[in-house]
Amino acid sequence: TAGVGALYPALAPGSSGLTKASFALVDHIRSVDKRRIRRMFGQVSPAELAIIDQGLELFLGLSGTQ
Secondary structure, eight states: OOSGGGGSOEEOSSTTSOSSOEEOOTTOOOOOOGGGOOOOOOOOOHHHHHHHHHHHHHHTTOTTOO
């Protein structure tokens, strides 16, 4: 997936623990100390994580460098 859609992969509600459709904001990368994390909202599937990884590679300009 290329383009703007790749920067906002959709995350489905349900078994992930999310209560509504959501998006991973690949262009909003932040580092956060894990002590600041108070609760988990959900968990991405391996397939969703692969799509997020592709978006990160695109955003960071790492596509095709492996």
